[in-house]
Amino acid sequence: MSFPWAKEYKPSHPMMQWLDDRLPMPRLVYNAIGAGYPVPRNLNYFYNFGVLAGFCLVLQIITGVVLAMHYGGNTLVAFDSTEHIMRDVNWGWMMRYAHANGASAFFVVVYLHIFRGFYYGSYKAPREMIWLLGVTIFLLMMATAFMGYVLPWGQMSYWGAQVITGLFGAIPLVGEPIQHWLLGGFAPDNAALNRFYSLHFLMPFVIAGVVILHIWALHIPGSTNPTGVEVKTESDTVPFHPYYTAKDGFGLGVFLLIYCAILFFAPNMLGHPDNYIPANPMQTPAHIVPEWYFWPFYAILRAFTMDFLFFPAKLMGVLAMFSAILVWFFLPWLDKSPVRSANYRPLYKKFFWFGLIPSMLVLFYCGGAPAAEPYVMLSQLASLYYFAHFLIIVPIVSSIERPDPLPFSITDSVLGSDGAKA
Structure with missing residues (x-):
């Protein structure tokens, strides 16, 4: 900027x-995070999550490199090497728990970062490229997390690989060849584990590269803010350092308190106990579920239970699951409202808090529940609203709603018009 x-x-x-x-x-460095980078003066704590996501990425890379020194990428020793890390390597238990819970923490802050973008309209012009790169980062995160979940080679790792790669088999004509190419065979085995291990090690560095582009794109138009009003004068901004380095530091401290509490007192809270059982291709778990951060998209996948004309239910579920994320790429053009922030869009705000958020919470819950009623029906209703929100409600609301008056400037929103004149 x-x-x-x-x-x-x-x-x-x-x-x-x-x-x-x-x-x-x-x-x-000075121009990126120092006094040479003016930032809107009214950013709230919802704008901390970008820095927290960067911290989580660094944490994952460091702990992942250390774990890779002791991990054996072979189906004969993968599970035992994971237990070796936990039991015999000095501080290995902490490294593994820090990496596993770091993945969950990464997704928590990224989900909050994305939904902050939904609420404050961070995807609108001239910041479309920032948004598109952010969605790309999220897709890369999901691929990386899936491949990492396979590496312990427990029951849920093996069957998760079987189910997720099996989704590609639903694609007509080319589906099964793609699935066999991904696995290096007809079922998850040593070839698949080696491929996932290699790619899981590589992908965080690819994510880091896209993050650099994301930050670069951010510095061209500058940060948005809770009002959605662009910076007009010097009084609308403050230097990033020391004001927001201090604010981000406080947010990081709160984050670390929560993260360390889980790491040291409930490290297996977000995991699945079946993954402490060695992989057994001859014994299917009673309830196969992915990690919790995949649950909303897994619920959308399972919401399709009946074939429609020439389209099998499995294929429609796979297309819907991927479309649930791909629709975010088109959000800058679906939302035509000239006002960014939902604080000044009363109708959009209602649909956001009482429509999108509840539907996502339902999908999170149903994705981890058994594939039975009433969870399937709830998944179908929540999936229907989810797609309707982005494809129908957002375009219509952006065209018909009457936004509230915007403040003249960021300074007015902070100090009021009298304070700005003074």
């Missing part, structure tokens, strides 16, 4: 001057 009042980096120390002339890393 380029503003005439943004401070320029001018190193005073000769060593820093020499470094900045030859490799301007200090200038890059």
Whole structure:
């Protein structure tokens, strides 16, 4: 973001001057997170989740690299090597629990980050590219998390791989060849485990690359804010450092308190006990479920129970599951309202809090429940509303609603018109 009042980096120390002339890393850091990056002065704590997501990514990369030093990517030893990490490696139990619960923490903050974007209209012009890169990051996260869930080679790991890769088999003509290509055979075995292990190690670095593009795209138009009003004057902004580094630091402290409480006192709370049983292709678990962060999309998949004309239920479920995320790519063009923030869109706000949020909560719950009534029916109703919200309600509401008056500037929204004049 380029503003005439943004401070320029001018190193005073000769060593820093020499470094900045030859490799301007200090200038890059200063302009990215220092006083050279003006930020809207009214950002609330919902804007902390981007920094928390970056922290989670770094945490996952560090713990993952350490775990990879002790893991055996072979079906004969994978489960035993995981137990070896837990029992014999110094602090191995903490590294594994930190990595497993770090994945859950990563998805928590990213889900909150995404829904903050829904509420405050962060996907609207001129920030479409930021949003598109963010959805891409989410898809890469899901692929990485799935492959990581397979690595312990427990019962749920094996059967999760069988079910998820089996979804590609629903695609007409090319489905089964794709499934066999993914697995390296006809069922999850050593070839599949090696492929998932290799890709699971690689994908976080791909995510880190897309995150850099995401941040780069953010710095071009600058951050949005709870009012949705663009920055007009210098009084609308404050330097990122020290104001938001302090605010993000406080948010990080709260996050770490919750994360460490789960890590040290309830590390298996978000896992499945069947994954402490070695993989057995001859014994199907009574209730196969993915990790909790896949539950809403798993519920959408299972909501299709009957064939329709020439379309089998499984194929429709697979298409709906992927479409549930792909529809986010089109949100900048589905929502035509000139007002960004739902704080000034009374009708949209009602559909958001009393429609989208409850439907997602129902999908989360039903995705982890057995594939039986009434959960299937609830999944169908919630899935119907979910797609209707993005494809029907959002376009119609954005065309017919009458937004509330916007403040003239960000300063007005913080201080009021009298304070701004003073």
